[in-house]
Amino acid sequence: MADRASPPAGALRLSESAARQLDVCVHCGFCLPACPTFAVLGQEPDSPRGRIDLIRAAAEGEVSVADPDLRLHLERCLDCRACESACPSGVRYGELYEGAVASLASSAPLGAPAALRVGLHAVGHPGLLRWAARVGRRRGRLVRRLTGSLDALLPAGEQPSARERLPVVLPAVGTKRAEVDLFVGCVQDAVLGRDNLAMAAVLSLLGVEVHFERRQTCCGALHLHVGGTAQAARLARRNIAAFAGTGRSVVVHGAGCGAVLKDYGRFFAEEAFAAEAASFAKRVVDFSEWIGPLVARDALPWNSDAPPLRVTYHDPCHLAHAQSVREQPRHVLRSIPGVEYVELPDADSCCGSAGVYNITQPELSAAILERKVANILQTDAEVVVTSNPGCALQLRKGLDQAGRAVRVLSLAELLTQRVRSPEVAKSGG
Amino acid sequence: MGDASGPLVQQLCAIVGPAHVLQGHAELLPYMTDANRAFRGTPLCAVAPGSAAEVAAVVSACRAAGVGFVPRGAGTGLSGGATPGDGEVVISLARLRRIVSVSERSRMAVVEPGGINTHLSRFVAPLGLYYAPDPSSQSACTIGGNVAENSGGAHCLKYGVTTNHVLGLEVVLPDGAIVRTGVLGPRCGGYDLTGLFCGSEGTLGIVTQIAVRLLRRPEAVRTALALFRSVEDAARAVEEVTTSAAVPAAMELMDAHAISAVEKGTYPVGFPDWVGASLLIEFDGLAVGLDDHVQAALDVCQRCGVVEARSAQTPEERGRWWNNRKAAFAAMGRVAPAYYVADGVIPRTALRQVLDQARRIADQEGLWLANVFHAGDGNLHPLLAYDPAQSGQAEAVMEVGSAILAACVYAGGAVSGEHGIGLEKRDELYYYFDEEDIAAQRRVHDALDPADTANPHKLLPRPGRCVEVRRAAWDPRATVAGGGRS
Numbered sequence: 001m002a003d004r005a006s007p008p009a010g011a012l013r014l015s016e017s018a019a020r021q022l023d024v025c026v027h028c029g030f031c032l033p034a035c036p037t038f039a040v041l042g043q044e045p046d047s048p049r050g051r052i053d054l055i056r057a058a059a060e061g062e063v064s065v066a067d068p069d070l071r072l073h074l075e076r077c078l079d080c081r082a083c084e085s086a087c088p089s090g091v092r093y094g095e096l097y098e099g100a101v102a103s104l105a106s107s108a109p110l111g112a113p114a115a116l117r118v119g120l121h122a123v124g125h126p127g128l129l130r131w132a133a134r135v136g137r138r139r140g141r142l143v144r145r146l147t148g149s150l151d152a153l154l155p156a157g158e159q160p161s162a163r164e165r166l167p168v169v170l171p172a173v174g175t176k177r178a179e180v181d182l183f184v185g186c187v188q189d190a191v192l193g194r195d196n197l198a199m200a201a202v203l204s205l206l207g208v209e210v211h212f213e214r215r216q217t218c219c220g221a222l223h224l225h226v227g228g229t230a231q232a233a234r235l236a237r238r239n240i241a242a243f244a245g246t247g248r249s250v251v252v253h254g255a256g257c258g259a260v261l262k263d264y265g266r267f268f269a270e271e272a273f274a275a276e277a278a279s280f281a282k283r284v285v286d287f288s289e290w291i292g293p294l295v296a297r298d299a300l301p302w303n304s305d306a307p308p309l310r311v312t313y314h315d316p317c318h319l320a321h322a323q324s325v326r327e328q329p330r331h332v333l334r335s336i337p338g339v340e341y342v343e344l345p346d347a348d349s350c351c352g353s354a355g356v357y358n359i360t361q362p363e364l365s366a367a368i369l370e371r372k373v374a375n376i377l378q379t380d381a382e383v384v385v386t387s388n389p390g391c392a393l394q395l396r397k398g399l400d401q402a403g404r405a406v407r408v409l410s411l412a413e414l415l416t417q418r419v420r421s422p423e424v425a426k427s428g429g
Numbered sequence: 430m431g432d433a434s435g436p437l438v439q440q441l442c443a444i445v446g447p448a449h450v451l452q453g454h455a456e457l458l459p460y461m462t463d464a465n466r467a468f469r470g471t472p473l474c475a476v477a478p479g480s481a482a483e484v485a486a487v488v489s490a491c492r493a494a495g496v497g498f499v500p501r502g503a504g505t506g507l508s509g510g511a512t513p514g515d516g517e518v519v520i521s522l523a524r525l526r527r528i529v530s531v532s533e534r535s536r537m538a539v540v541e542p543g544g545i546n547t548h549l550s551r552f553v554a555p556l557g558l559y560y561a562p563d564p565s566s567q568s569a570c571t572i573g574g575n576v577a578e579n580s581g582g583a584h585c586l587k588y589g590v591t592t593n594h595v596l597g598l599e600v601v602l603p604d605g606a607i608v609r610t611g612v613l614g615p616r617c618g619g620y621d622l623t624g625l626f627c628g629s630e631g632t633l634g635i636v637t638q639i640a641v642r643l644l645r646r647p648e649a650v651r652t653a654l655a656l657f658r659s660v661e662d663a664a665r666a667v668e669e670v671t672t673s674a675a676v677p678a679a680m681e682l683m684d685a686h687a688i689s690a691v692e693k694g695t696y697p698v699g700f701p702d703w704v705g706a707s708l709l710i711e712f713d714g715l716a717v718g719l720d721d722h723v724q725a726a727l728d729v730c731q732r733c734g735v736v737e738a739r740s741a742q743t744p745e746e747r748g749r750w751w752n753n754r755k756a757a758f759a760a761m762g763r764v765a766p767a768y769y770v771a772d773g774v775i776p777r778t779a780l781r782q783v784l785d786q787a788r789r790i791a792d793q794e795g796l797w798l799a800n801v802f803h804a805g806d807g808n809l810h811p812l813l814a815y816d817p818a819q820s821g822q823a824e825a826v827m828e829v830g831s832a833i834l835a836a837c838v839y840a841g842g843a844v845s846g847e848h849g850i851g852l853e854k855r856d857e858l859y860y861y862f863d864e865e866d867i868a869a870q871r872r873v874h875d876a877l878d879p880a881d882t883a884n885p886h887k888l889l890p891r892p893g894r895c896v897e898v899r900r901a902a903w904d905p906r907a908t909v910a911g912g913g914r915s
């Protein structure tokens with residue numbers, strides 16, 4: 001057995017902390033049933049334990065980094081981290097996987113199509129991405145100024161950008177209880193800017209002053225998934241600098257962004273920058289985590305005339321598995337008057353979107369989505385809530401293909417539909 | 430075999446479809462071991478049949494080629510049962526996972542072997558039913574694997590092991606014939622083949638369907654957690670509770686080392702640091718009188734020096750305690766890169782003595798030993814931490830494990846409680862069987878598998894090693910393992 005401390009030439013290179021995960025895994029197999037790719041394909045190289053075996057062998061030089069089978073089975077991984085939640089030993093699979101993929105990417109580009117990598121370049125440049133997302137949309141209709149009411153903040157059928165609409169400071173409605181920083185993400189904002197505006201509106205209604213720091217950029221999640229560690233670290237530095245010194249909680253609506261932001265400490269674990277990164281990471285909270293206690297105290301002006309609604313919830317992997325945030329969104333949903341909450345079977349099983357997975361592994365992604373849609377339909381829900389733009393797009397696609405009229409909403413957007421349409425930020429106008 | 434392998438793989442591809450045959454070295458890595466990484470073999474290929482007929486065709490092809498085959502469920506086995514010999518064919522049952530039928534009236538389900546233990550209970554839960562055998566690995570292991578290992582679990586103290594819940598089987602015999610036994614057969618009568626296949630570890634064929642008994646969910650459950658200063662006190666409590674009136678449904682003991690590992694794992698309970706041993710005691714059944722049973726058990730604990738004891742106040746609290754217990758083996762990963770778990774069963778009256786001996790044997794060799802086990806039925810699981818990357822360590826722990834098993838046998842017990850014999854403990858059977866006992870078992874084996882292609886080299890000891898094994902056992906530190914292990 002080769003020594004991982006001095007890997008043989010041509011072997012996979014892992015950071016010390018990633019390599020340690022190989023030792024933490026005791027091969028018990030508890031993670032197998034949690035893995036969506038194992039469920040669909042039924043073969044162990046496509047299971048978490050199997051992938052760990054592959055990575056171990058590659059790190060020890062038993063399997064070549066050029067072995068196409070190694071790449072195939074790693075590329076099929078969703079990086080959904082359901083295996084982390086299932087692992088009694090506490091293996092940080094995501095760290096191991098991302099380390100392995102980064103090392104593979106440095107020896108030869110991974111299977112991601114070239115166009116995708118170009119796309120990822122754009123992700124680091126919010127303006128470029130927004131432009132791409134807008135293609136085909138009529139720009140003229142965009143109202144650039146934040147006007148007074150919630151309705152104007154969220155015009156129907158419009159895909160507004162929070163970056164363009166949010167003021168630097170959105171005042172609290174009523175007495176101010178707190179101040180937060182908003183993290184809007186890049187894909188999140190370009191594709192579902194609506195969610196970000198809804199989040200800002202809900203926070204403001206809750207009496208929170210919302211700050212929008214314009215120098216923030218992409219969190220780096222998509223880069224990490226295809227092995228772009230260096231790129232991701234550059235983005236992380238920019239974000240940490242952007243929020244430096246505000247001392248406020250950084251509230252995020254996108255699960256994928258939240259997971260990566262909370263993990264910034266690890267990015268720089270071996271550098272002097274570590275403490276700063278870690279203290280930034282500690283300030284990051286998911287929207288549902290942040291509002292949970294306030295919603296419970298009935299701090300929102302619920303609209304008691306809103307029609308009854310049957311709602312279910314799909315756990316985004318990067319919220320449930322990567323951040324262990326499971327109860328809070330459910331708790332918020334159960335608190336909404338008129339909402340009948342039904343639990344989704346296998347709610348925390350990946351929908352197959354997984355960053356760019358639906359582009360890199362279309363067939364597998366479709367098979368995984370099919371299972372998810374069948375489960376959603378089984379609940380008879382009118383609305384499925386999820387808090388990640390990738391998941392939302394994927395679920396919408398699946399439900400459309402199935403020809404079903406189940407609506408997909410983010411938590412923030414559902415909340416805005418269940419409150420009395422108030423005067424938002426009157427004093428700010 | 431080398432010449433035969435090319436055509437055999439082609440044949441297998443024709444049977445199950447090329448997408449379900451893996452043969453590259455990298456792809457085969459996950460199939461080279463089960464949950465016991467001390468054993469490893471490189472198979473010729475791994476195939477995943479999609480029906481019993483395909484299983485039969487695969488098995489026949491292997492037999493015709495004279496190549497051994499190894500059934501594989503989830504690979505959570507701990508005795509190397511699903512670990513292939515070099516050049517053998519792994520037959521994964523992962524695709525055969527349907528729940529074929531559930532009959533609420535006769536409280537029975539028919540399932541395919543690759544289905545996961547807890548998935549069945551989850552599926553029948555709306556009917557108020559469940560499948561009782563609950564190995565700690567139940568969230569991952571397959572019912573086929575449970576049948577093959579005759580697995581037990583925490584609640585087997587009251588409900589019995591897998592064989593007590595299997596009503597009938599469909600089995601592909603090593604010659605490719607398909608037989609149906611018990612309730613799946615035409616009628617009863619003749620030999621109890623169902624019983625024979627339970628615990629046969631894939632050496633008599635491959636189970637392709639299982640009829641299992643379902644139980645009604647007990648009306649009520651009470652769970653208590655008792656904390657002791659020493660293992661000795663806790664073990665005495667086990668002895669006393671089980672001899673007092675009501676039999677608990679489960680009684681699980683963890684010592685300080687095991688606790689230190691689980692508290693670092695995914696499901697910490699927050700044990701105080703003075704705890705030398707914890708005892709998880711559960712009663713279930715009719716609600717009436719249940720609290721009295723719990724109180725009676727806690728009174729006994731009181732006499733045995735319990736320091737702190739409490740009942741679970743909510744289902745969540747109970748769930749936390751059980752998750753903590755069930756994660757115990759896997760949480761060893763927080764302590765060492767690998768662990769070896771011995772599996773012996775002893776009379777409860779010998780608990781204190783054997784636990785003490787085990788501790789001393791491990792101490793002598795400077796090994797880290799943790800105990801977490803089904804105390805109620807005297808099923809010991811001494812866990813020995815080691816690092817497979819350090820040469821000689823795996824062998825050393827297995828020797829110590831073997832010596833501990835010898836201590837179990839001297840105390841009137843046996844070498845396998847529930848994890849099976851596999852590759853790991855076949856020679857230790859000689860601790861109490863002699864060559865003639867084994868020869869009788871081998872004749873049964875040979876009648877069904879004369880060509881020795883069904884999971885070869887597992888379960889039965891290698892012939893002619895009886896004297897050697899027994900002599901070594903008299904000196905616990907001598908090499909019991911011999912050169913055959915790897």
Ligand SMILES: Cc1cc2nc3c(=O)[nH]c(=O)nc-3n(C[C@H](O)[C@H](O)[C@H](O)COP(=O)(O)OP(=O)(O)OC[C@H]3O[C@@H](n4cnc5c(N)ncnc54)[C@H](O)[C@@H]3O)c2cc1C
Nearest residue numbers: 502503504505506510565571573574577580581631636847
């Ligand atoms: C953390 C942990 C805790 C555990 N706790 C317990 C416990 O409390 N109680 C207990 O009894 N065990 C326990 N085990 C051991 C193991 O989970 C059981 O032996 C389980 O029954 C194995 O099931 P499997 O599907 O993983 O089978 P595998 O490991 O894949 O195979 C086990 C054996 O069964 C054979 N086999 C598998 N499927 C078939 C089939 N369809 N037909 C014929 N033969 C077949 C294989 O060839 C092999 O010999 C534990 C294991 C771990 C890792």
Ligand code: SF4
Nearest residue numbers: 025026028029031087
């Ligand atoms: S559950 Fe954890 S320890 Fe067990 S095999 Fe999976 S990753 Fe390894």
Ligand code: SF4
Nearest residue numbers: 035077078080081083
């Ligand atoms: S991250 Fe998801 S897809 Fe990848 S191994 Fe873990 S459970 Fe499977």
